[in-house]
Amino acid sequence: MPIENIPEIYIKDKKKSPDLFVYDYKMTSDVVKGKVNLGMNMFSFLQVGKKHVHFAGTSVAVNKEQSLVLKKGNWLWTELLDTNAIYYCKLFFFSEKILNEFLEKHSKNKQIVKEEIPYFIIRNDAYITSYLNSLSAISEVPKASIENLLAVKFEELLLYLINKYGSTFELYLQSLIVNETSTFKKIIESKIHSNLKLEEIAFLCNMSLSTFKRYFISEYKDSPGKWLKDKRLEKAKKILEQGEFKPSDIYFDFGYNNLSNFSVAFKNKFGFNPSQISK
Template sequence: MLVENIPNIFIPNSKSLPDLLIHDFRMTNDNVKSKVNLQMHMFSFLQIGKKQVHFAETSVAVDKTQSILTTKGNCLWTELLDTENSYYCKLFFFSEKVLKDFLKKHSSFSEEAQQENPFFIIENDDFISAFINSLSAIGNDQLQQNEALTKLKFEEILLYLSGKYGSAFIAFLQSLIKEKDSSFREVVERHVYSNLKVEEIAFLCNMSLSTFKRHFKEEFNASPGRWLMDKRLEKAKILIEQRDVKASDVYLEIGYNNLSNFSTAFKNKFGISPKEVS
């Protein structure tokens, strides 16, 4: 699967990324776990549909009642259509430079960067709706040509959200200009029970599949496919034993997409089917 460099693909003729960029993103087909190299921090003001994002550290899902602010870096995007068979969100990209300018201008924003998640969830309200409508009324072309106006709109939304969410949002903004470093083992262990494939976890680690496999062997002394399968099946056995539940109740929880495949793998490992666990 190709990696989409965003927002570069939205401005194909540009030699460099602007500090601020607004783009209307629409789809008429579901998009499942596409590999994205997000090169700027981004507001995603979701209007129609659902969105899920997998990061190295965690994952998050939002619907049209919410918007999301995400940090730059490698991630996996899933975008699902609404009942109207459409998907629409207004994207607002910004560089660390304009964020630093904003934080310097509003020097009272001095919260410590303790936010650990690579995203911040925003509950849509009347102001958010009015803000999105104002961007649409001005038009993306006009905003791209008028840097001062776009910067004003950027400051407007940050000031509003800082007032709405207080120190939690300010801490998140501060965290966006801090260097983040998750260890290889931490990233892998966070996704042990997800439904991500080995190559998708490798992408979140910013590694090629071959490099990931080599690092994995050095770190865990096993191949990633076998190690992940064993961990997931062992947890499934514990869940079935402790909760007295059926295989159909746990296979999705521990990272399998197919009940039949899970049951076969379970029997191959333990010599008994999930139904025979007492």
């Protein structure tokens, strides 16, 4: 079963990466353990049907009486139709950037959350019903106003849930962003001297390739392909300078399929062939 990259498959303009995005998800057939790479944290407001999700070592099941907040990452989703042969939920995606801005503005609890908390269950009440109706109404306003309106609605929702669930929900929100950058960088920098492809490193970061590239550029101010290539060649040069290995011994370990490609890349960066390094 292929991996679905969400919300990217729902965004029509592939050049944009919105901080907030709403999507009405409907289906007429069951999905059992579908593979999902969730590129943004997400509210899943279940309206009709049943949902069962797995994340690493935990899982949770909800019905239309409940909704979920889900941490971005790799999930297995089981979505089952109701008796009227339909499944429907409203999805509200949000970036770490806009969540961090909210917490900086409203959170009084600066406690560091070390534990990973993949989901939070919300009880659907009269407010949630009214809130979802207001989200649906936003889709009818001019596009130029939607972004600002969604920002207001996002802030409203989080303030309501903090008021309802208290510090438990606030700490959950903190857990969605804590160590996000350091974890990402830890993975990247541990894979510098490997022959993993970008797609493979992106999967280890629980991101689609396009999301990975955007996040990488925001952190390192360079494209991942160029940055990793430069770092790997610099390491290869140091190893060759130690005199224990020849270019033919190490080219594969640094992501090259043959010695010729390695030599060309090496010369383009340093101005001389790897075989010319003095022993």
